[in-house]
Amino acid sequence: MATKIALFNNKGGVSKTTTCFNLGWMLAEKGKRVVMVDADPQCNLTGMVLDLSGEDALENFYRSNPGRNLKDALEPAFKSRPVPLQAVDCVDVSTRPGLFLIPGHVSLSEDETSLGIAQQLSESLQGLRNLPGSFAHLLEITAKRYDADIVLIDLSPGLGSINQNLVATADYFLVPCSPDVFSVMAIDSLSRVVPRWTSWANRAVKLEALSDADYPFPEPNLKFLGVVVQRFRLKSGQPTRAFQRYFDKLNDAVEQTLIPAFSKADLMLSREQYVEAGMDSHYLLAQISDFNTLIAHSQQLRKPVFTLTQSDVGRQGRLWGNTEANINNFRKTFEELADKVINLTLIDK
Numbered sequence: 001m002a003t004k005i006a007l008f009n010n011k012g013g014v015s016k017t018t019t020c021f022n023l024g025w026m027l028a029e030k031g032k033r034v035v036m037v038d039a040d041p042q043c044n045l046t047g048m049v050l051d052l053s054g055e056d057a058l059e060n061f062y063r064s065n066p067g068r069n070l071k072d073a074l075e076p077a078f079k080s081r082p083v084p085l086q087a088v089d090c091v092d093v094s095t096r097p098g099l100f101l102i103p104g105h106v107s108l109s110e111d112e113t114s115l116g117i118a119q120q121l122s123e124s125l126q127g128l129r130n131l132p133g134s135f136a137h138l139l140e141i142t143a144k145r146y147d148a149d150i151v152l153i154d155l156s157p158g159l160g161s162i163n164q165n166l167v168a169t170a171d172y173f174l175v176p177c178s179p180d181v182f183s184v185m186a187i188d189s190l191s192r193v194v195p196r197w198t199s200w201a202n203r204a205v206k207l208e209a210l211s212d213a214d215y216p217f218p219e220p221n222l223k224f225l226g227v228v229v230q231r232f233r234l235k236s237g238q239p240t241r242a243f244q245r246y247f248d249k250l251n252d253a254v255e256q257t258l259i260p261a262f263s264k265a266d267l268m269l270s271r272e273q274y275v276e277a278g279m280d281s282h283y284l285l286a287q288i289s290d291f292n293t294l295i296a297h298s299q300q301l302r303k304p305v306f307t308l309t310q311s312d313v314g315r316q317g318r319l320w321g322n323t324e325a326n327i328n329n330f331r332k333t334f335e336e337l338a339d340k341v342i343n344l345t346l347i348d349k
Helices: 016-029 044-049 057-062 070-078 108-121 131-145 162-170 181-204 241-264 271-276 296-303 317-345
Strands: 003-007 034-039 099-102 150-155 172-179 225-231 284-286
Touching: 003 016, 003 317, 016 034, 016 044, 016 099, 016 150, 016 172, 016 317, 034 070, 034 131, 034 162, 044 099, 044 172, 070 108, 070 131, 070 284, 108 131, 108 162, 131 150, 131 162, 150 162, 162 181, 172 181, 181 241, 225 241, 225 317, 271 317, 284 317, 296 317
Parallel strands: 003 150, 003 172, 034 099, 034 150, 172 225, 225 284
Antiparallel strands: none
């Protein structure tokens, strides 16, 4: 069975989607079979895989590929159609074997209300009992179809029922954030929200209506992998003084607020596992500085920053030498991040 990892922060603008794409690619480079799930109605992850540069490109994709996205694949459950859910026909990332995408849908949020009602009232409203377990079931049968080792779930920054469901039914989650005041505030919020979601999941799995559903609600066993800090600038190879202040605040918030709350909610792995993965008490998985102009090339070419070549960026001489060094540093960062994820999730064990 594939390992499901959710990337979640209720604060937006933290390069969560970019991290999902780059991490998924690196894990595939390391021989893992990875299904990426675009569960954000903004569909940025979908745009990193598909060419959406043309007018109405996404709508054209939906029309020519019916059922080939997260929302449409779930429609039999949400529309109570008398047909079972089918594994999604994923989009192959053609230039990276072993990497696949379940495209997102801009209207996925329309299912938010139905799922929210189902998750609150499924015990009394039998017609809704299939909804809470439908997401996990769809991801499981799709991962099985592609013989996936890992499912990476890219989530929106909201606190709605879809994120609640996908986080609470994942095996692991990591928190992308930035060294700024809003991410520090988000850490405080996450320390309350995620334990509340897992508490709900622990109650939901015991409901007879959900255990007897066509898509039974899975036994929750969510664990925290760590934080990924990104979107900051360097000076002489280190975060600038202004960013370093917020690094320190983030570290304090993680150590003093997040970890105690997650420990109380049984969301932590053993301390030894984090230490073996090379992590300290701040539970930092990776520090990823700004990609600067490289991100534009990455998005245009739909490939990770660490795979960009000299011809991709069009630079010569010393300018290319500096750029190449940056690209190599990003490769090392994502290699280390992928190794930590593999180590912590025991995928090879």
